[in-house]
Amino acid sequence: MSKALLCPCEDVTASEVEHAIAKGYCDIESVKRFTGFGTGMCQGKQCLTAVARFLEDTTKPKPTAAQLMPFTPRPPLFPTELSQWAAASFDPMVAPAGGVPQSLGLTENALKPEGPVPTKAKIVIIGGGIMGLALAWNLAERGETDIVVLERGYLLAGASGRNGGGVRMQWGTPTLIELARRSIDLMDRFARDLGINVWFRRGGYLFLAKSDEVVAKIERAAKLHNAHGVPTQILTADGARDIVPHLTMTGVKAAAWNPRDAVIFPWPFLWGYAHAAQKKGVKVETFTKVIGFEQSDGRLKKVITDRGDIACETVVLAAGAWSPQVASLAGIDLPNEPHRHEICSTEPLKPFLGPLVSVLDSGLYFSQSMRGEIVGGMGDPREPAGMNLGSTQRFLTRYSQALTEQLPQLGRVKILRQWSGPYDVTPDNSPILGRTPGLPNLLHLSGFVGHGFMMAPAVAERMAAWMATGESDELFERFTLGRFAEGRMEREDMIIG
Amino acid sequence: MSHRVRPIDRPVTFELDGESITAQADDTVAVAFVAAGRATLSRSIKYHRPRGPFCFSGACSQCLVRIDGAPNQYACQTEVKPGMRVERQNAFPDASLDVLQATDFVFAKWFNHHEFMAGVPLVEKVMLQVARKLAGLGTLPEKAAPSRASPIVETVPVAIVGGGAAGLSAARRLTERGVGFSLFERERACGGRLLIGSEEGAPAIVVPAGPSIRPGATVVGVFADDGKPFLVALQNERMHFVFYERLLLTNGGQPTLLTFPNNDLPGIFAGRAVSRTIRQHGVVPGERIAVVGEPDEARSLAKLIVASGSKAVAVGGVPERAHGLRSVTAMTVTLGGTSEKHECDAVAVCAPLSPAFELARAAGARVGWDARSRLFTVEADAVGKAAANVWAAGELRGPMSAAAATEQGLVAAEAIATAVKGATP
Structure with missing residues (x-):
């Protein structure tokens, strides 16, 4: 059929980009994500100019030159084999630093919508990531629609747009197991509830353990999982190889396998929640930065943004790893620290890998997306705290070495792009929820240490119920900011990456 | 039909889906493919549209093939070697006649992957399974990589x-x-x-x-x-x-992609790709080539084409639409304010890089x-x-x-x- 292609790699047509523009996605980063243009083998070399020209010709009002920005280019410049990256070496004793590019790539205010924000709202949610948007939709479902969600960039600019999409029930504490189970149920029916495909695929999670210590940990966790209805099994190395035949099992002592865990495509969750919330009257204001608060009598009265002030009754801080920056504007110290987590994606391959595989000892994890790419990462134990969204050669080398050791046939597969996102790390690896001591109308919804995405549907559901009904809920009394001062620490040790 | 300006004097024979093709020793796989008069080298990822080499500079995805067991290799960046095994990807039963191209007709304008069958009970699950099966381009490499020396x-x-x-x-x-x-x-x-x-x-x-x-x-x-x-x-x-x-x-x-209907048909090349195949390899990719786009480059490229024994038409025309099913057969352009349709067997799209x-x-x-x-x-x-x-x-x-x-x-x-x-x- 006659189609005018704007992105031949991903078969994105002019009609599809028109649709994205009509939906309100008219900055290049958003069009990239909503249509998938620029995410194929050429990584934008062929399509970026064509799409920018199309936006200039199609969107009203016509974007200015400053508003037309290329999406942030991601290394490598050309697809490069894992085996090449793996041939380099790195010093595991030295902390990683630097990286390219250092910033988020948002040009200051270039895309700020015209006109002011609403002057008042009952609830202002700061952060238009999965947490904030899921909460907004859940509140709207309960009839509370006088809500403004403030997002500093485009939807998906933060960690919600940067994670690998793994969702698992295999956690180390009853609370997280229960939340994850509920979230995964909600994700499975997300398309029915919110009308957008999220490519939910129940491929299972396969954790490999290479040391006695880790074997003991997965055995302990499996018992807990079984007690909470999660069918985790402990397998031998041979048993694990039956599940993924291409894996080498060098050094593997045991594996934990839950076939009910899954992989999703993170991006449509945000669009789904945002569209549905907007339909119910919630305002989602992108490219809008919070620059301060007005407070009196021990309460926040107004949220001050670069597009005007919003008087409100309640403020929810759901800005992930950026939460401490925002909290400090209200004079509140959060103990969260951002930790860079690097991740990458390969060329798309025909499906061969069912589960998400993770080596708990090293933090390596990888899965195959619905598009066929191998998406994975590997936490760096030396990564220092600090907001750094740069990409490094060191990561590609560490990851490629670990991945090709586990799956040697991937050696000739090429890395297409790498990026990074911030884990929102708290002192006890547990979230910060509920009210602020001394500032009761500032609520917290942050500190999920890299697994916020998979917890969000369930946590937001409970937080909306708690906020709307006022009924007590253990989550928002136990995981409060106050616990650090009171010395009530929680502990979750099934963190990967 | 393409032709070689110089006869092959250093022949190399390689395999394309089991068929032998003879090329000149310095050819890349993409050049040899075009010189052999072929059109469809790959199938696009979603709609299985026929594709042929476009940019000849490793910057698009239209010439990706499996070479000696490794997926998604740029045919335009790989020199032919004797006995090289080249396979076309992402097609069933094969790239020349791919029944999966039905998706291109079913989704005439585009495929709304966000909403298609979203939340429809049962159908949704089947759709996800089908989507999973159709995803991806090449298949996993046959073997592990050779061991690489450290940088x-x-x-x-x-x-x-x-x-x-x-x-x-x-x-x-x-x-x-x-x-x-x-x-x-x-x-x-x-x-x-x-x-x-x-x-x-x-x-x-x-x-x-x-x-x-x-x-x-x-x-x-x-x-x-x-x-x-x-x-x-x-x-x-x-x-x-x-x-x-x-x-x-x-x-x-x-090369810059210009947007017009059917701009991805086999036989449509970047302007610099055509001058490259002619100057570097002595291969003229068509008998009658529409040379469209930026007028200065179009004129000089047309001269080169004519000097190499082919015809140049629609020179400097603004591209409006390409025609053809399996490869380009005609090009509609605007020239001097009027719309003209020119029969052709190749198109060179001239545009600043x-x-x-x-x-x-x-x-x-x-x-x-x-x-x-x-x-x-x-x-x-x-x-x-x-x-x-x-x-x-x-x-x-x-x-x-x-x-x-x-x-x-x-x-x-x-x-x-x-x-x-x-x-x-």
Whole structure:
């Protein structure tokens, strides 16, 4: 059929980009994500100019030159084999630093919508990531629609747009197991509830353990999982190889396998929640930065943004790893620290890998997306705290070495792009929820240490119920900011990456 | 039908889906494919539309094939070797007759992957299973990679990326000034547009002698792991980490995609791809070639085509629509204010290159939208300075003649030489 292609790699047509523009996605980063243009083998070399020209010709009002920005280019410049990256070496004793590019790539205010924000709202949610948007939709479902969600960039600019999409029930504490189970149920029916495909695929999670210590940990966790209805099994190395035949099992002592865990495509969750919330009257204001608060009598009265002030009754801080920056504007110290987590994606391959595989000892994890790419990462134990969204050669080398050791046939597969996102790390690896001591109308919804995405549907559901009904809920009394001062620490040790 | 200007005198035979094809020894797989008169080399990822090579510079995805058991290899970047096994991908039963092209007809305008069957009980699950089966391009490599030697770590005073008009003139000037450098050129020969373009009156290719000029070395990234920037380059299948004091980017750009219906049909090539196959390989990709787009390039390319024994039509026309089912058979253009349909068996799309700004941006340069050329260009001052210790010259900064690119290379090199000398105690 006659189609005018704007992105031949991903078969994105002019009609599809028109649709994205009509939906309100008219900055290049958003069009990239909503249509998938620029995410194929050429990584934008062929399509970026064509799409920018199309936006200039199609969107009203016509974007200015400053508003037309290329999406942030991601290394490598050309697809490069894992085996090449793996041939380099790195010093595991030295902390990683630097990286390219250092910033988020948002040009200051270039895309700020015209006109002011609403002057008042009952609830202002700061952060238009999965947490904030899921909460907004859940509140709207309960009839509370006088809500403004403030997002500093485009939807998906933060960690919600940067994670690998793994969702698992295999956690180390009853609370997280229960939340994850509920979230995964909600994700499975997300398309029915919110009308957008999220490519939910129940491929299972396969954790490999290479040391006695880790074997003991997965055995302990499996018992807990079984007690909470999660069918985790402990397998031998041979048993694990039956599940993924291409894996080498060098050094593997045991594996934990839950076939009910899954992989999703993170991006449509945000669009789904945002569209549905907007339909119910919630305002989602992108490219809008919070620059301060007005407070009196021990309460926040107004949220001050670069597009005007919003008087409100309640403020929810759901800005992930950026939460401490925002909290400090209200004079509140959060103990969260951002930790860079690097991740990458390969060329798309025909499906061969069912589960998400993770080596708990090293933090390596990888899965195959619905598009066929191998998406994975590997936490760096030396990564220092600090907001750094740069990409490094060191990561590609560490990851490629670990991945090709586990799956040697991937050696000739090429890395297409790498990026990074911030884990929102708290002192006890547990979230910060509920009210602020001394500032009761500032609520917290942050500190999920890299697994916020998979917890969000369930946590937001409970937080909306708690906020709307006022009924007590253990989550928002136990995981409060106050616990650090009171010395009530929680502990979750099934963190990967 | 394509033809060779020169007969094959050094034959190499390789296999395409089990069939033997004879090519000239220096051909890439894509050139050999076009020279053999074939059209469909790949199938697109969603709609299974037939595709053929387009850019011939490793910057699109239209020539991806499986080569000797490794998926998604650029046919245009791989030289033919005797017995090489080339397989077309992502098609059932095969690329010439792919029944999955039905998706192209079912979804006539586009496929709304966000909402298609979303939440429809049962159907949704089937759709997900089908989508999963159809995803991806090539299949997993047959074997593990050969063992790779560890990267060579180098330090150079000046690194130049790109050996075209600007890079070569800069290399000559740095040589004259006695400044040490390494020049990395992705292609097996330096020259860039001077070698493969059609511009008339372009300067001659003058390559400084010596090991500083490194053809066949692809720079795949600028990194700054510990705050100190370095290039990662691949040369002879081996990585090099090149720490530099100063960086000169002269890596030009890639063919620009113009938007019109059927702009992806086999037989439609970038203008510089056509001048490349003719000048570098003696292969003219059609008998009657519509040469559309930017008028100056179209005229000079048309001359080259005619001098090589084929016809050029619709020269400089504004492309409106391509026609054809399996490959291009006609082109509708606007010429002199009227719409004309021209029969043709190939199309050359002439357009200024889209600057390859990725390395520049990683190295700290600013990239902006140039309203006149409607391209993203690297911003630089009069001497080409684009960021601390980074200079840019040539088409990376926007459309310009080969002579202008040559001049920018000289000016930037002079500024770099001055900076190097100034920094030396």
